[in-house]
Amino acid sequence: MPVNAGPEFMEAELEYQRATTPEERLLGLKKMLKTAPKHKGSEKLLAEIKKKIAKILEQQERVKQIAKRAGRASAGIKKEGAARVCIIGATNTGKSSLLAKITNSKARISEYPYTTTEPEIGVLDYIGIKVQVVEIPAIIQDFIETDSGSYFVSLMKESSLLIVLYRNEEERKLVRSELRKMRLSVPTIELSQQEAKERSQDVPWKIWKNLGLIKVYTKQPRKPKEFPPVSLGKGATIRDLATKIHKDFVQKFKHARVFGSSVKFPGQQVGLGHVLADDDVVELYTKD
Ligand SMILES: Nc1nc2c(ncn2[C@@H]2O[C@H](COP(=O)(O)OP(=O)(O)O)[C@@H](O)[C@H]2O)c(=O)[nH]1
Ligand SMILES: [Mg+2]
Structure with a gap:
């Protein structure tokens, strides 16, 4: 404790001591610097505070640079699968x-x-x-x-x-x-x-x-469901399913029949905007 430290400084020092993150520590130190007594006897204290501030800033800059590099790094591993x-x-x-x-x-x-x-x-x-x-x-x-x-x-x-x-x-x-x-x-x-x-x-x-994904099975009329199922994001629609199966499917689309929890009754006829649910089974009909 330096000589002649006022209550503001003591409060700032307490804040610094109680800080749990670098950001909080920095805030406390800055307040300490502002409120510390400025005379010959406190030079050492001021230098110490400045050194601590510099160290935190340096550390923060390092983390920022690393995060930047991480973001840019085109990971050598190709993302595959769903x-x-x-x-x-x-x-x-x-x-x-x-x-x-x-x-x-x-x-x-x-x-x-x-x-x-x-x-x-x-x-x-x-x-x-x-x-x-x-x-x-x-x-x-x-x-x-x-x-x-x-x-x-x-x-x-x-x-x-x-x-x-x-x-x-x-x-x-x-x-x-x-x-x-x-x-x-x-x-x-x-x-x-x-x-x-x-x-x-x-x-x-x-x-x-x-994973926050759903799996949907396709099937032909009067045939069992096909494996493997198609994985889609939550909230995916018949349009998303049709697009994933074949890019031309959406143009040729007539309607779909759905069996599963997203419809009121098995085999309900739906359009491209219908939102699918996990384990739905879908028959896609096209205008040929
Ligand atoms: N007791 C115990 N040992 C395990 C278990 N799983 C792995 N080990 C052992 O812990 C060591 C390290 O296992 P490893 O799978 O290589 O761990 P890693 O370093 O996390 O990849 C091996 O000797 C394993 O046989 C476990 O559930 N119980
Ligand atoms: Mg290992």
Whole structure:
């Protein structure tokens, strides 16, 4: 405490001490600088405050640059299938094990930490719908600032869902805090290693439910529904379905018959604007 510090300074210092984010810390420090006594005896204090401010600004600039690079990085991995899902977590949390269980991937599973240094990719087949699953190397403190951090973050940014694996609260908190720093807006589900192991058969369903997609089957009149189903975004219409099947379909479209929860009765006739629901079965009729 410097000599002659007024109540305003003490308040600012308290604000700084209670701050939980760099932005709040910066605000507190700036107030401290403004309200600190300015005389010979406080020079050291002023220098210290300025140094702390500079450090935060530098850190903020670094994070900004990294985020920029991450955004630009054209991820070397091509996005394939209906969606991309990333498995993330601290080291040895069973990411490779889960990837191997739910996809065709032969990722290396090892008791040694940091075995996975490159993203591992597998394809999950959910009732014929292909979902790309990417294992991101272990999340560590300040992950975004590691050598390939921005590249991995760009892979995560371009995914539809993140699965966080953890063994204990500490690992769960670490990943949460690193995710906050990455400023992603990707839906996230957390799974304990135990859940992932004991209920691995439920994981594909859980992934599908959290992707925000629907699956729709097509069929010919008087024939059974066809596999695989077509994946569409929530709120998709008959027009979206027709476009996805064939670009000419919309021009030739006459009407459709729908069986499923989006219609009042099975086989109801609908037009291009009709909004589909998960598991609908659709017959498309064209003017030929
Ligand atoms: N006890 C236990 N060990 C597991 C489980 N899942 C994976 N392991 C082991 O933990 C180690 C790391 O697994 P791995 O899948 O490579 O983890 P990763 O580093 O997150 O990819 C291996 O020795 C696995 O056999 C689990 O559910 N329970
Ligand atoms: Mg691994």
